[in-house]
Amino acid sequence: MSSPSTESKIAIAKTFVSTVGSVAAAAMVVRSVSREYMPPEVREYFYFGFRKLINKLSRQLTMVIYEFDGIRENEIYKAAQFHLSARISPEINRLKISKHQNDKNINVTMEINEEFTDVYNGVKFHWSLVSKKTTAREVYNDHDPYTGRSVTRSDQRSLELTFHRNHKELALNEYLPFIINEVKERKQGEKTVKLFTLDGNNRYSGMPNMWSSVNLDHPSTFATLAMDTCQKEKLIKDLDRFLERREYYREVGKAWKRGYLLYGPPGTGKSSLIAAIANYLKFDVYDLELTDVRSNSDLRRLLLGTANRSILVVEDIDCSMELHNRVEVQETRRLVRDRRGMLQEEHKVTLSGFLNFIDGLWSSCGDERIIIFTTNRKDKLDPALLRPGRMDVHIHMSYCTPCGFRLLASNYLRITEHVLFEEIEDLINEVEISPAEVAEQLLKDNDPDVALLGLIEFFDVKRKEIEEAKIKAKEEEELAAKREELAAKESEKKKQMESNSGSNGILTPSPSLKS
Numbered sequence: 229m230s231s232p233s234t235e236s237k238i239a240i241a242k243t244f245v246s247t248v249g250s251v252a253a254a255a256m257v258v259r260s261v262s263r264e265y266m267p268p269e270v271r272e273y274f275y276f277g278f279r280k281l282i283n284k285l286s287r288q289l290t291m292v293i294y295e296f297d298g299i300r301e302n303e304i305y306k307a308a309q310f311h312l313s314a315r316i317s318p319e320i321n322r323l324k325i326s327k328h329q330n331d332k333n334i335n336v337t338m339e340i341n342e343e344f345t346d347v348y349n350g351v352k353f354h355w356s357l358v359s360k361k362t363t364a365r366e367v368y369n370d371h372d373p374y375t376g377r378s379v380t381r382s383d384q385r386s387l388e389l390t391f392h393r394n395h396k397e398l399a400l401n402e403y404l405p406f407i408i409n410e411v412k413e414r415k416q417g418e419k420t421v422k423l424f425t426l427d428g429n430n431r432y433s434g435m436p437n438m439w440s441s442v443n444l445d446h447p448s449t450f451a452t453l454a455m456d457t458c459q460k461e462k463l464i465k466d467l468d469r470f471l472e473r474r475e476y477y478r479e480v481g482k483a484w485k486r487g488y489l490l491y492g493p494p495g496t497g498k499s500s501l502i503a504a505i506a507n508y509l510k511f512d513v514y515d516l517e518l519t520d521v522r523s524n525s526d527l528r529r530l531l532l533g534t535a536n537r538s539i540l541v542v543e544d545i546d547c548s549m550e551l552h553n554r555v556e557v558q559e560t561r562r563l564v565r566d567r568r569g570m571l572q573e574e575h576k577v578t579l580s581g582f583l584n585f586i587d588g589l590w591s592s593c594g595d596e597r598i599i600i601f602t603t604n605r606k607d608k609l610d611p612a613l614l615r616p617g618r619m620d621v622h623i624h625m626s627y628c629t630p631c632g633f634r635l636l637a638s639n640y641l642r643i644t645e646h647v648l649f650e651e652i653e654d655l656i657n658e659v660e661i662s663p664a665e666v667a668e669q670l671l672k673d674n675d676p677d678v679a680l681l682g683l684i685e686f687f688d689v690k691r692k693e694i695e696e697a698k699i700k701a702k703e704e705e706e707l708a709a710k711r712e713e714l715a716a717k718e719s720e721k722k723k724q725m726e727s728n729s730g731s732n733g734i735l736t737p738s739p740s741l742k743s
Contacts, residue, residue, distance in 0.1 A: 524581030
């Protein structure tokens with residue numbers, strides 16, 4: 229037998245269900261009547277009025293973040309999507325999986341109509357992915373900025389962010405900026421460094437993709453670089469300080485860039501150091517061959533075609549162009565034929581144009597850039613190229629040192645001590661040998677004893693080569709001195725003969741004239 233309280237609850241439940249049914253039936257009747265007899269304008273008026281009333285009563289605020297802003301991709305949408313992909317909740321039932329050819333990992337994102345709740349500083353933020361069908365339209369593809377291609381889309385996707393109204397300022401000023409910065413750092417850490425070179429087909433055709441790229445798979449790092457430890461630490465600190473001083477550069481009115489000059493004999497690791505810097509910073513590398521650039525205007529276009537957070541490299545600058553002499557030389561104008569066969573005046577990159585490229589107004593077209601010059605002969609470069617503001621840090625890439633040798637032995641032979649180390653270090657202090665030559669000898673055998681003995685024998689060969697080169701250079705110097713001495717004697721003899729000829733050649737009257 230049921231108790232009075234139970235009967236009372238059942239009666240209340242029946243009344244509630246009956247009321248809900250009546251309200252629902254009334255709503256359906258009102259809806260059908262409004263559709264039949266009420267004009268569309270009046271229906272819209274009541275609809276928006278009812279929605280406005282509901283919004284006033286609700287304490288929730290919803291921000292709609294569309295995938296595209298006009299025809300360009302929305303940075304906030306991409307950042308939020310990337311942010312949510314790392315915080316996928318087990319409660320989500322549907323996930324979108326994708327992987328591009330060059331991606332290292334599988335991409336996991338929310339599927340349409342799924343929801344996720346994120347917590348930031350104790351505040352709950354509710355995300356949902358919405359998609360609506362629209363008419364087909366062209367949108368710009370930011371995934372490939374060098375091609376400038378657009379894609380056709382027939383849907384409009386958006387992320388809806390819902391939270392309490394009181395947290396609007398928190399969402400705009402802290403939460404969304406936090407997402408954008410966090411995503412930038414994650415992408416930079418996971419970025420595949422690329423090496424860009426000039427595209428021979430498009431650089432003069434007016435196409436936006438003047439650079440073509442490949443993945444930079446160079447394994448060089450600061451840990452494996454055979455470089456003086458103190459010099460290496462100073463360089464790393466300088467790079468870190470450069471990255472942290474964005475606002476400082478703005479305050480002092482300087483473009484956010486840094487210039488490095490790497491100089492030293494061939495084989496001392498200049499290219500390896502560039503790769504180590506690129507791998508450390510996760511900066512793309514743009515390899516610029518100046519001899520392939522036809523004019524100052526082309527040089528400016530190439531600069532505008534480079535991205536932020538990149539390294540511009542000009543290798544062997546002393547051999548690339550005639551940039552080692554600031555004195556202007558009168559040059560003959562040459563005529564060349566263009567693609568149409570028409571003759572036109574040849575244009576060249578000038579020293580002033582190149583200086584403006586690295587330190588003038590055009591150098592400020594971009595942020596967080598590094599410019600690196602390499603040369604085997606620093607003394608051949610014009611001082612204008614070397615001053616601070618253009619080349620801020622000069623790094624001497626010297627011959628192999630005992631410290632560098634020990635690092636190479638650790639990398640190639642997996643040893644840190646050996647009975648032959650002391651003898652080899654003494655030889656390194658006596659004989660100039662490049663890290664590349666040492667590495668080549670260590671590569672010849674996996675057995676440390678055999679490899680190190682081979683290196684000692686190589687030192688003997690290298691010493692003989694150096695002595696022979698010195699003897700040859702001395703002989704050439706003596707021969708040149710003798711030639712100069714002979715030329716001087718010949719010149720002196722010629723002057724003496726001309727002097728004697730002038731003193732003996734006294735003019736006398738002709739016999740016929742005397743009479």
